Amino acid sequence: MTWRDKTVFVTGATGFIGGRVCERLIQAGCKNVSAFVHTPHRAARIGRLPIQLRLGSLTNRSSVREALGNANLVVHCGLGVGRGIVEGTENLLEASAAAGVERFVHMSTAAVYGLTPKPGSETEDAPLPHTGELYCDNKGRAERSVLSFGRRGLPVAILRPSIVYGPYSAWSTRLIPDLRERRVSFIEGGKGACNTTYVDNLIDAVFLCFEKQEALGQAFFITDGERLTWGDFIQAHVKMLGEEITLPNLSLQEIRDYRRRQPGMFKGSLRATGQALRSRELRQLLLRIPVTKRALDAVWHWSASLDERSRDRIRARVGIRPAIPAATGNHRPIPDDDTVATQSTTVFFSIEKAKKLLGYSPRIRFTEGIALVEEWLRFANYL
Amino acid sequence: MSDPIRIAVLGCGTITRGEHLPAILRNPQVRLVALVDASEDQASKLIQHFKLDCRACGDYRTIWGEIDAVINALPNHLHAPVTLEAIAKGVHVLCEKPLAIRADDARACAAAAEANNIVLVVGMNRRFQHNHELLRAVLNEGTLGRLQNYDWQMGGPFDWNSASGFYFSKDQAGGGVLLDYGVHLLDSLISWFGPVTEFKYEDDDWGSGIEANVRLWLRHQGTHGAVSGQVRLSRTYPLSNRLLVQGTDARAELPVESPDAVLLHRQLQGRAVTDELEFASSGKIGSSTFDRQLNNFVRSIQKLETPRVDAQQAARVLELVERCYVRRERLPEPWSEAGATAGVRT
Numbered sequence: 001m002t003w004r005d006k007t008v009f010v011t012g013a014t015g016f017i018g019g020r021v022c023e024r025l026i027q028a029g030c031k032n033v034s035a036f037v038h039t040p041h042r043a044a045r046i047g048r049l050p051i052q053l054r055l056g057s058l059t060n061r062s063s064v065r066e067a068l069g070n071a072n073l074v075v076h077c078g079l080g081v082g083r084g085i086v087e088g089t090e091n092l093l094e095a096s097a098a099a100g101v102e103r104f105v106h107m108s109t110a111a112v113y114g115l116t117p118k119p120g121s122e123t124e125d126a127p128l129p130h131t132g133e134l135y136c137d138n139k140g141r142a143e144r145s146v147l148s149f150g151r152r153g154l155p156v157a158i159l160r161p162s163i164v165y166g167p168y169s170a171w172s173t174r175l176i177p178d179l180r181e182r183r184v185s186f187i188e189g190g191k192g193a194c195n196t197t198y199v200d201n202l203i204d205a206v207f208l209c210f211e212k213q214e215a216l217g218q219a220f221f222i223t224d225g226e227r228l229t230w231g232d233f234i235q236a237h238v239k240m241l242g243e244e245i246t247l248p249n250l251s252l253q254e255i256r257d258y259r260r261r262q263p264g265m266f267k268g269s270l271r272a273t274g275q276a277l278r279s280r281e282l283r284q285l286l287l288r289i290p291v292t293k294r295a296l297d298a299v300w301h302w303s304a305s306l307d308e309r310s311r312d313r314i315r316a317r318v319g320i321r322p323a324i325p326a327a328t329g330n331h332r333p334i335p336d337d338d339t340v341a342t343q344s345t346t347v348f349f350s351i352e353k354a355k356k357l358l359g360y361s362p363r364i365r366f367t368e369g370i371a372l373v374e375e376w377l378r379f380a381n382y383l
Numbered sequence: 384m385s386d387p388i389r390i391a392v393l394g395c396g397t398i399t400r401g402e403h404l405p406a407i408l409r410n411p412q413v414r415l416v417a418l419v420d421a422s423e424d425q426a427s428k429l430i431q432h433f434k435l436d437c438r439a440c441g442d443y444r445t446i447w448g449e450i451d452a453v454i455n456a457l458p459n460h461l462h463a464p465v466t467l468e469a470i471a472k473g474v475h476v477l478c479e480k481p482l483a484i485r486a487d488d489a490r491a492c493a494a495a496a497e498a499n500n501i502v503l504v505v506g507m508n509r510r511f512q513h514n515h516e517l518l519r520a521v522l523n524e525g526t527l528g529r530l531q532n533y534d535w536q537m538g539g540p541f542d543w544n545s546a547s548g549f550y551f552s553k554d555q556a557g558g559g560v561l562l563d564y565g566v567h568l569l570d571s572l573i574s575w576f577g578p579v580t581e582f583k584y585e586d587d588d589w590g591s592g593i594e595a596n597v598r599l600w601l602r603h604q605g606t607h608g609a610v611s612g613q614v615r616l617s618r619t620y621p622l623s624n625r626l627l628v629q630g631t632d633a634r635a636e637l638p639v640e641s642p643d644a645v646l647l648h649r650q651l652q653g654r655a656v657t658d659e660l661e662f663a664s665s666g667k668i669g670s671s672t673f674d675r676q677l678n679n680f681v682r683s684i685q686k687l688e689t690p691r692v693d694a695q696q697a698a699r700v701l702e703l704v705e706r707c708y709v710r711r712e713r714l715p716e717p718w719s720e721a722g723a724t725a726g727v728r729t
Contacts, residue, residue, distance in 0.1 A: 048595050375718050
């Protein structure tokens with residue numbers, strides 16, 4: 001009996017990674033796959049697979065227990081928000097321990113070392129820092145819970161992928177329209193380390209964790225093992241568009257200077273609200289909520305009573321002006337804080353441990369992976 | 384004016400809350416008697432929410448004596464059986480699409496309605512978009528010249544907040560995107576271009592029977608001669624959401640964001656121009672396709688109109704759906720196959 005004959009329970013199954021885990025399990029010949037679904041309307045991708053969809057929420061213990069049933073293998077790609085990341089993981093760990101699960105593969109992230117991992121975090125033995133980022137720190141706490149259950153006998157393994165890309169990945173589905181609309185700048189010439197992980201390489205590692213005893217109680221960085229920069233990753237997408245696009249460059253110092261000149265919390269929020277309200281879809285959605293509808297109606301009435309010039313002055317003040325993305329004087333788009341942080345690391349994670357203990361070997365190189373992404377983007381109408 | 388038609392709604396899910404109930408409340412010709420849902424609590428909540436003067440009910444079989452008509456908005460697998468029960472009790476039915484999950488059952492509904500002299504209309508609300516009639520007029524007028532082909536894409540990430548979650552159950556939904564909103568497109572295409580004489584069908588079902596993506600090539604034979612075209616449907620990808628009909632003289636476009644307009648693209652002295660066609664008087668402001676559909680239902684009961692979409696037409700569409708499923712080919716997903724096997728060392 002191999003792992004293919006066992007019952008596999010996948011959380012986060014409606015997401016990019018969890019969805020592909022389900023597909024790969026079916027492609028590998030698994031007959032008994034169940035997927036834990038929190039938001040049924042996101043289930044269109046996995047809904048076409050011969051698997052069982054089980055509704056519930058990671059933060060609801062009894063629904064986790066019930067959905068898990070007597071599964072043998074668990075792949076935990078589910079996330080949650082804030083502390084929910086930890087709570088959901090602990091609920092699943094408890095249920096798995098009680099059900100005698102044979103393998104619990106925990107999808108963590110290299111971001112347990114922060115969005116901008118510091119030199120010294122290249123290998124898994126580096127201690128987890130306090131990063132100050134809600135997501136990173138909670139993923140770190142979740143790892144600690146997993147290891148603690150591991151010490152008490154639950155057969156656990158932790159994977160820490162970095163920039164997971166592939167069909168359905170938001171890295172690509174966001175980057176394409178952003179490039180089209182010229183909303184992308186290179187940060188420091190695009191020289192930041194981009195630890196790409198093709199989604200199917202990552203799932204190979206999941207399957208290796210099912211097979212290998214050496215996986216137990218361990219955490220593994222999983223990447224493609226190539227030393228790509230963010231410039232390479234972005235340029236690969238530029239190439240797909242088939243147009244000449246010269247991306248502007250920003251130094252970290254320039255971004256910091258720009259941020260310093262920005263309005264404070266109150267003014268900034270007012271301006272951002274004004275800009276958000278320029279979206280017709282958002283306005284229509286807000287009009288469905290009675291309280292916001294009343295507020296918008298009141299604002300509408302009030303503004304209708306003003307003369308043209310006062311109205312224009314207010315519109316300019318709250319930023320309802322022709323759409324210009326945040327940009328420096330010479331029209332270089334300013335990336336948001338998370339993008340800046342993610343693209344400014346110099347650390348390339350080592351996959352030596354995964355190679356040695358799991359026998360992991362990245363099957364799909366970046367050139368092949370990005371070609372598959374391009375093929376998918378074309379089919380999916382993004383290109 | 385005659386007495387209002389006493390009506391009940393079966394199924395208190397998203398479509399009832401969002402469309403059928405508001406349409407009923409705006410229509411003076413109908414009086415809502417009951418809201419029915421397997422979860423009576425769900426029905427009560429809706430009554431409170433809309434401050435309705437009607438009763439909540441957990442079993443539709445208890446209401447037949449009190450009503451003249453029902454809107455059947457239950458999950459797909461209950462459309463045909465409950466419609467048949469209503470017909471047997473002498474109650475007129477507006478049934479949500481698809482009328483059935485098998486063509487046989489749809490034909491049985493059509494036959495029963497006819498035998499019992501009951502009005503049975505099917506909720507193909509898109510037929511009440513003005514662009515449906517506008518395009519028909521454009522085609523009949525010959526504005527496009529000789530018809531060459533059409534291309535219809537519809538879809539985006541699925542966001543229907545289904546109260547019962549039946550969409551991903553094969554037994555309850557009967558199928559995926561083709562049976563869900565695909566029937567709207569097939570219904571419209573058959574009504575414009577005539578019966579389908581040839582087709583090729585691909586979907587991405589991996590074994591659950593709930594496809595998320597469809598590619599369909601069709602050939603029709605009708606009053607405009609032989610017309611071919613292709614349809615793409617998706618619950619996962621953002622498609623262009625428009626129909627293009629190409630003729631030798633001009634191209635008609637139905638953009639999804641303006642359901643009451645048809646765009647006509649053509650050349651004027653060598654330059655590309657676009658006309659936007661709309662009915663000069665397009666009815667009451669705020670009237671939705673569900674208002675128009677309900678109105679057609681009511682007036683059909685009053686024998687003032689005929690149903691825009693009857694059970695026979697719905698059955699023809701479902702026959703085509705069934706044939707598609709029987710002759711389905713797997714939609715190629717090379718990125719998925721390659722990802723699973725590329726570079727595997729033997």
